[in-house]
Amino acid sequence: xxxxxxxxxxxxxxxxxxxxxxxxxxxxxxxxxxxxxxxxxxxxxxxxxxxxxxxxxxxxxxxxxxxxxxx
Numbered sequence: 507x508x509x510x511x512x513x514x515x516x517x518x519x520x521x522x523x524x525x526x527x528x529x530x531x532x533x534x535x536x537x538x539x540x541x542x543x544x545x546x547x548x549x550x551x552x553x554x555x556x557x558x559x560x561x562x563x564x565x566x567x568x569x570x571x572x573x574x575x576x577x
């Protein structure tokens with residue numbers, strides 16, 4: 507379907523960031539009134555799960571390691 511454009515480190519950072527944002531949304535700490543913004547954490551979790559980022563595709567970026575060339 508889509509070629510993977512998210513590398514291992516990028517994927518791990520997206521998972522950590524996504525979980526942190528969702529915890530911010532769910533717990534409401536700190537109570538700023540903008541906790542709904544934390545639900546944006548779903549986006550990095552989904553992109554990490556599928557290994558493909560549409561924004562990277564639009565700008566021609568990939569954090570996947572280059573395939574090894576033989577010879």
